[in-house]
Amino acid sequence: MLYIVPTPIGNLEDITLRALRILREEAEVVLAEDTRTSSVLFQKYDIHTPLRAFHAHNEHAVMPGIVQQLQQGVKMALISDAGTPSISDPGFLLVRACVQQGIEVQCLPGPTAFVPALVASGLPCDRFHFEGFLPHKKGRQTRLKYLATLSETFVLYESPHRLQRCMKELMAVCGPERSACIARELSKVHETLYRGTLEELSARLQGDAHMAKGEIVVVVTGK
Ligand code: SAM
Secondary structure (H helix, E strand, O other), X not given: OEEEOOEOOOOXXXXXXXXXXXXXXXXXXXXXXXXXHHHHHHHHOOOOOOEEEOOOOOHHHHHHHHHHHHHOOOOEEEEOOOEXXXXXXXXXXXXXXXXXXXXXXXXXXXXXXHHHHHHHHOOOOOOEEEEEEOOOOOOHHHHHHHHHHOOOEEEEEEOHHHHHHHHHHHHHHHOOOOEEEXXXXXXXXXXXXXXXXXXXXXXXHHHOXXXXXXXXXXXXXXX
């Protein structure tokens, strides 16, 4: 059994009772993206299950051994630094391997950054497209041009130091009038949502350095 366990994206209270029980009592090993980051959560909730590193740089190397242990009946949980594993985080390759090998996978519902950003943006969310991170270089323009054609709201993850560039690029492909929202530091002390047109948000960003600090989700209304 492999449990996929979402963990808080900021506020450590955002964890379910089931997630705590599985991390504390059910799983024999917890695969974690960064064991030091996860040990903060483990200390707060008095969890003593052994942590093992599973991240983008070792997933190919360690996966066969993990799959073998799962086949032998070892119960494991996978967590990432924040939010839901596999959502712009490692996890997909392991889940796919487990599904192919007939190993049961259960993903718990829980925190992820794009849902509160999308819902609080006030932009239509009956249908939406999740883009995650844009490629930094190759393929970036292709994705941006594609996003501009979508009729539904789309959601991007962006790093703070690329935010200004990203807003300018979005304005170039979508036009200045599209409504958008920059959601930063969700569930944390400095959570802020900035809403406006791409042009307004871009102009505001230039005069307000705080807007591009911390972790950021960008939500843009459809065409
Ligand atoms: N697995 C995570 C999830 O379920 O949302 C995403 C991990 S991805 C490596 C990290 C990105 O998620 C950040 O760069 C940011 O775009 C977004 N993010 C994570 N936590 C956030 C927060 N508290 N506020 C705003 N955005 C956040």
